[in-house]
Amino acid sequence: MNKNVPYKIYLSENEIPRQWYNVRAEMKNDMSPMLNPATGKPVSVSDLSPVFCTELAKQELNNKDKYIDIPDEVVNFYKMYRPSPLIRAYCLEKELGTPARIYYKYEGGNTSGSHKLNSAIAQAYYAKEQGLKGLTTETGAGQWGTALAMACGYFGLDLKVFMVKCSAEQKPFRKAVMETYGAKVVPSPSMETKVGRKINEMFPGSSGSLGTAISEAVEVAVETEGTRYALGSVLNQVLLHQTIVGLESYKAFEKIDEYPDIIIGCAGGGSNLGGLVAPFVSDKINGRHNPHIIAVEPASCPSLTRGRFAYDFCDTGHVTPLAKMYTLGNGYMPSASHAGGLRYHGMSPILSQLYHDGYIDEARSVVQTDVFAAAERFARVEGILPAPESSHAIKVAIDEAMRCKETGEEKVILFGLTGTGYFDMTAYMAFNSGTMSDYIPTDEDLEKGFATMPKTEE
Numbered sequence: 001m002n003k004n005v006p007y008k009i010y011l012s013e014n015e016i017p018r019q020w021y022n023v024r025a026e027m028k029n030d031m032s033p034m035l036n037p038a039t040g041k042p043v044s045v046s047d048l049s050p051v052f053c054t055e056l057a058k059q060e061l062n063n064k065d066k067y068i069d070i071p072d073e074v075v076n077f078y079k080m081y082r083p084s085p086l087i088r089a090y091c092l093e094k095e096l097g098t099p100a101r102i103y104y105k106y107e108g109g110n111t112s113g114s115h116k117l118n119s120a121i122a123q124a125y126y127a128k129e130q131g132l133k134g135l136t137t138e139t140g141a142g143q144w145g146t147a148l149a150m151a152c153g154y155f156g157l158d159l160k161v162f163m164v165k166c167s168a169e170q171k172p173f174r175k176a177v178m179e180t181y182g183a184k185v186v187p188s189p190s191m192e193t194k195v196g197r198k199i200n201e202m203f204p205g206s207s208g209s210l211g212t213a214i215s216e217a218v219e220v221a222v223e224t225e226g227t228r229y230a231l232g233s234v235l236n237q238v239l240l241h242q243t244i245v246g247l248e249s250y251k252a253f254e255k256i257d258e259y260p261d262i263i264i265g266c267a268g269g270g271s272n273l274g275g276l277v278a279p280f281v282s283d284k285i286n287g288r289h290n291p292h293i294i295a296v297e298p299a300s301c302p303s304l305t306r307g308r309f310a311y312d313f314c315d316t317g318h319v320t321p322l323a324k325m326y327t328l329g330n331g332y333m334p335s336a337s338h339a340g341g342l343r344y345h346g347m348s349p350i351l352s353q354l355y356h357d358g359y360i361d362e363a364r365s366v367v368q369t370d371v372f373a374a375a376e377r378f379a380r381v382e383g384i385l386p387a388p389e390s391s392h393a394i395k396v397a398i399d400e401a402m403r404c405k406e407t408g409e410e411k412v413i414l415f416g417l418t419g420t421g422y423f424d425m426t427a428y429m430a431f432n433s434g435t436m437s438d439y440i441p442t443d444e445d446l447e448k449g450f451a452t453m454p455k456t457e458e
Helices: 054-061 072-078 090-096 117-129 143-155 165-170 172-180 194-202 210-223 236-255 271-285 349-356 368-382 388-407 425-433 443-450
Strands: 019-021 067-069 086-088 101-106 134-139 158-164 184-188 227-229 262-266 292-298 308-313 322-327 362-366 412-417
Touching: 019 236, 019 271, 054 117, 054 236, 072 117, 086 236, 090 101, 090 368, 090 388, 101 236, 101 388, 117 134, 117 143, 117 236, 134 143, 134 210, 143 158, 143 172, 158 165, 158 172, 158 210, 165 172, 165 184, 172 184, 184 210, 194 210, 210 227, 236 271, 236 349, 236 412, 262 271, 262 388, 271 292, 271 349, 271 388, 271 412, 292 388, 322 349, 362 368, 362 388, 368 388, 368 425, 388 412
Parallel strands: 101 412, 134 158, 134 227, 158 184, 262 292, 262 412, 292 362
Antiparallel strands: 019 067, 086 101, 308 322
């Protein structure tokens, strides 16, 4: 145990992982297979290939290979902003007066401002290798859309982004950045797709949802020659690519002779949390260590804490396969909260299974005013303005550090800071002016979402 560590722990360029880690290969209970809604049978690569790049479809269904090689061209792109630092939050520790040692893995050191580029560049690479001309996608807060715009710009691919309407209105400069990299951005629900027109008719003035934006993007992808769909979270392939975050964190802790007792990540679709915790989950599965893993979600969209573990569509328009996950129902319309990247009705099937089996120990939901209070407390001493999504993890990290203060325990806390808040100033202004409000859905609100779930035989 080494208490005297530098503020920033860096790996060398040569220590960037050359393989992604596939946690499915080690899970005691593999996640239930995705189902083709037309047949009720497990999906195949041929089922997924009209929507995803073929290689990504293979990765999606791979539950055998523990490690998957990262293509050299992707590694070379990673070198422009990776490895990212593991930072000791000395100033936050001092401000809290806690004996806990707090670390955060900082993924904001690229133009997208987040970890999303790790998967975006991989998905764009496979699209280019397949000879495709373009991709479609959805985005909530805009970090995924920005990352994929960067990746498509790098490889010369067209990109159409369906951005959740309330986020498009809250974050107009995100749209400008995406357009700078060559993407076309459409607020969702739109009038450009059958799904969008249907949602606008059913919910006039809808602020949108990630489930709706996914439906629109998939619809355009399957109807446009030479185009496929790319998703920024939830899917197995995305969590696979994001394991580079956890693998680097693991190596950095080895360098300073530390190991986290508590690991915390925000949870919307699951790419942040899943990428950070994957190698530590391997330790839990194999009995090497037993860190306490906490998933943090918004109280306004509480899929883990109040959802059901069942098969559901991954989108609102019912154009995607069925996945078994913790879900609020594909028709659940979350409130227009400022953590746009966490406004998804379901949770990654991998993380859902790990939570169900106890490898993710705990899920907590928090209200957004508490989240922004924690974000500002962190920003004032650590010098980084965090995104609302990552600030959910900051809130619980502070809670855990204060619990250590009460008990005198010197626990090591790790959380993922995977987004910057420079495009979220409308939200910070609302908090600072006292006009931000909290929304917690009633049981009746949730029942409306559950009612949209398909009836399946398991």
